[in-house]
Amino acid sequence: xxxxxxxxxxxxxxxxxxxxxxxxxxxxxxxxxxxxxxxxxxxxxxxxxxxxxxxxxxxxxxxxxxxxxxxxxxxxxxxxxxxxxxxxxxxxxxxxxxxxxxxxxxxxxxxxxxxxxxxxxxxxxxxxxxxxxxxxxxxxxxxxxxxxxxxxxxxxxxxxxxxxxxxxxxxxxxxxxxxxxxxxxxxxxxxxxxxxxxxxxxxxxxxxxxxxxxxxxxxxxxxxxxxxxxxxxxxxxxxxxxxxxxxxxxxxxxxxxxxxxxxxxxxxxxxxxxxxxxxxxxxxxxxxxxxxxxxxxxxxxxxxxx
Amino acid sequence: xxxxxxxxxxxxxxxxxxxxxxxxxxxxxxxxxxxxxxxxxxxxxxxxxxxxxxxxxxxxxxxxxxxxxxxxxxxxxxxxxxxxxxxxxxxxxxxxxxxxxxxxxxxxxxxxxxxxxxxxxxxxxxxxxxxxxxxxxxxxxxxxxxxxxxxxxxxxxxxxxxxxxxxxxxxxxxxxxxxxxxxxxxxxxxxxxxxxxxxxxxxxxxxxxxxxxxxxxxxxxxxxxxxxxxxxxxxxxxxxxxxxxxxxx
Ligand code: HEM
Ligand code: SF4
Ligand code: SF4
Numbered sequence: 001x002x003x004x005x006x007x008x009x010x011x012x013x014x015x016x017x018x019x020x021x022x023x024x025x026x027x028x029x030x031x032x033x034x035x036x037x038x039x040x041x042x043x044x045x046x047x048x049x050x051x052x053x054x055x056x057x058x059x060x061x062x063x064x065x066x067x068x069x070x071x072x073x074x075x076x077x078x079x080x081x082x083x084x085x086x087x088x089x090x091x092x093x094x095x096x097x098x099x100x101x102x103x104x105x106x107x108x109x110x111x112x113x114x115x116x117x118x119x120x121x122x123x124x125x126x127x128x129x130x131x132x133x134x135x136x137x138x139x140x141x142x143x144x145x146x147x148x149x150x151x152x153x154x155x156x157x158x159x160x161x162x163x164x165x166x167x168x169x170x171x172x173x174x175x176x177x178x179x180x181x182x183x184x185x186x187x188x189x190x191x192x193x194x195x196x197x198x199x200x201x202x203x204x205x206x207x208x209x210x211x212x213x214x215x216x217x218x219x220x221x222x223x224x225x226x227x228x229x230x231x232x233x234x235x236x237x238x239x240x241x242x243x244x245x246x247x248x249x250x251x252x253x254x255x256x257x258x259x260x261x262x263x264x265x266x267x268x269x270x271x272x273x274x275x276x277x278x279x280x281x282x283x284x285x286x287x288x289x290x291x292x293x294x295x296x297x298x299x300x301x302x303x304x305x306x
Numbered sequence: 307x308x309x310x311x312x313x314x315x316x317x318x319x320x321x322x323x324x325x326x327x328x329x330x331x332x333x334x335x336x337x338x339x340x341x342x343x344x345x346x347x348x349x350x351x352x353x354x355x356x357x358x359x360x361x362x363x364x365x366x367x368x369x370x371x372x373x374x375x376x377x378x379x380x381x382x383x384x385x386x387x388x389x390x391x392x393x394x395x396x397x398x399x400x401x402x403x404x405x406x407x408x409x410x411x412x413x414x415x416x417x418x419x420x421x422x423x424x425x426x427x428x429x430x431x432x433x434x435x436x437x438x439x440x441x442x443x444x445x446x447x448x449x450x451x452x453x454x455x456x457x458x459x460x461x462x463x464x465x466x467x468x469x470x471x472x473x474x475x476x477x478x479x480x481x482x483x484x485x486x487x488x489x490x491x492x493x494x495x496x497x498x499x500x501x502x503x504x505x506x507x508x509x510x511x512x513x514x515x516x517x518x519x520x521x522x523x524x525x526x527x528x529x530x531x532x533x534x535x536x537x538x539x540x541x542x543x544x545x546x547x548x549x550x551x552x553x554x555x
Pocket of ligand 2: 100101102103104107108109110127143144145146147148149160
């Protein structure tokens with residue numbers, strides 16, 4: 001789902017050998033900035049996403065809140081999470097957060113994926129699924145700290161936000177950015193977006209009275225290519241389970257990268273062991289065996305000989 | 307019960323009636339058709355599950371396994387079913403062998419002398435070694451435990467949407483470890499039942515073993531079914547062989 005002509009690949013899931021063309025062309029790291037403080041929850045970005053990616057309509061439901069569906073889905077990659085948050089003093093506030101793939105610098109999905117080329121990371125930071133290589137194991141779901149990849153039981157493949165890699169590859173901004181009416185979404189280089197976000201957070205702290213305002217760009221996964229400005233960056237969980245310290249399970253880092261090869265080596269020692277046993281000790285044969293003619297090497301001479 | 311681990315008790319069933327076991331002079335019946343059928347079904351499904359699993363385990367090493375099963379997606383689809391086949395047939399085998407795999411005090415004594423077994427310092431097994439020796443029983447129980455681990459973790463990874471990502475991440479490691487341990491063990495198993503102890507393979511193919519094999523590797527079983535003393539039988543065979551040698555000179 002990418003324009004391979006303009007996007008350079010940096011990482012490929014489960015790929016043996018080097019990545020062809022890696023590092024031959026310098027690309028700026030891109031980033032989407034979401035300012036939750038100016039989001040009005042209008043869902044224009046959701047519509048733009050479904051439109052651009054030409055997805056079948058997703059049924060909504062009503063549970064007496066503004067939440068139209070509980071979570072993103074294989075055909076619905078971008079969802080505003082509405083949270084009625086109660087302050088310590090008893091007052092309420094709406095916390096609205098545009099929820100989608102965070103395009104992690106160290107993507108848990110890619111680390112977990114066992115299929116060669118099913119997930120790639122471009123050198124501009126976008127993490128993209130290549131459904132033609134996906135084997136439908138859903139390990140990416142368990143590797144992702146943000147619960148993003150969604151399985152389609154009919155195609156047996158997994159889908160998620162591409163950060164509009166097709167548009168970005170052609171020099172356009174993602175569809176959601178284009179649709180946002182309040183200007184709470186921005187797209188540019190990671191450096192520029194980080195600068196804008198920090199400025200906005202400073203403004204919120206100093207002018208608007210949000211003492212804990214800050215930028216969400218978690219370093220536990222090397223930062224993300226989608227960053228948030230939050231009114232209260234100390235408690236991101238309030239924004240619909242945004243983890244303060246997102247982590248990739250050790251199964252997909254320590255176990256997969258280090259102990260899997262070691263474990264295989266250990267198991268193969270069994271093979272080496274039995275071969276060596278045959279060579280050094282030989283088989284146990286049914287008794288009686290025919291008389292021994294010679295043992296090689298000959299036993300050491302006992303005492304004086306000749 | 308010492309005897310239960312020395313004698314294999316089996317009631318002929320439908321599968322047995324589909325085939326036959328020919329016992330020639332100087333041979334003993336070891337494994338009936340039903341046991342052999344189950345064993346090879348277990349063996350086939352084990353290797354199918356192993357190969358398809360390894361294509362997913364270390365794809366950058368075992369990338370040539372997935373095409374054997376029709377590509378990544380088909381491999382992923384088939385692997386759990388191979389696993390189900392393996393567990394069902396091994397489960398039946400476990401029921402079949404439950405009595406004869408029971409751990410006895412003699413097995414604990416066998417384990418204490420495992421070094422002598424490995425270095426082959428005795429030419430025959432300890433006289434109290436029954437239908438299976440303690441090493442075989444250990445392997446059997448390892449596979450029983452492994453199967454339980456496979457089923458629990460396998461189902462979790464098969465239906466991840468029900469169990470959630472953390473359980474899946476844990477299962478992934480446990481499933482892998484179970485496979486590694488079993489693979490490690492299978493090398494010893496295949497070795498000992500072929501090259502390591504000649505005359506054993508036919509126990510699982512034709513179903514019979516020679517009497518000499520029986521008094522060498524499973525003396526207490528030999529005693530149980532023939533009523534003869536295995537050491538006496540061995541001495542007699544040695545005497546006969548010596549007589550033949552002399553006649554040839
Ligand atoms: C090419 C592969 C294999 C060969 C040549 C082979 C051969 C044999 C033989 C000859 C026996 C009878 C031993 C006796 O009567 O004392 C046996 C027993 C047995 N086999 Fe296999 N087998 C193979 C693969 C497997 C696999 C893959 C499994 C399970 C994962 C398995 C599980 C067992 C168990 C549990 C027993 C009974 C206890 C024991 O001897 O360890 N076998 N096998
Ligand atoms: S948010 Fe999840 S799906 Fe997106 S890049 Fe990170 S780990 Fe992958
Ligand atoms: S389901 Fe996810 S982890 Fe599995 S092959 Fe597809 S992209 Fe990779």
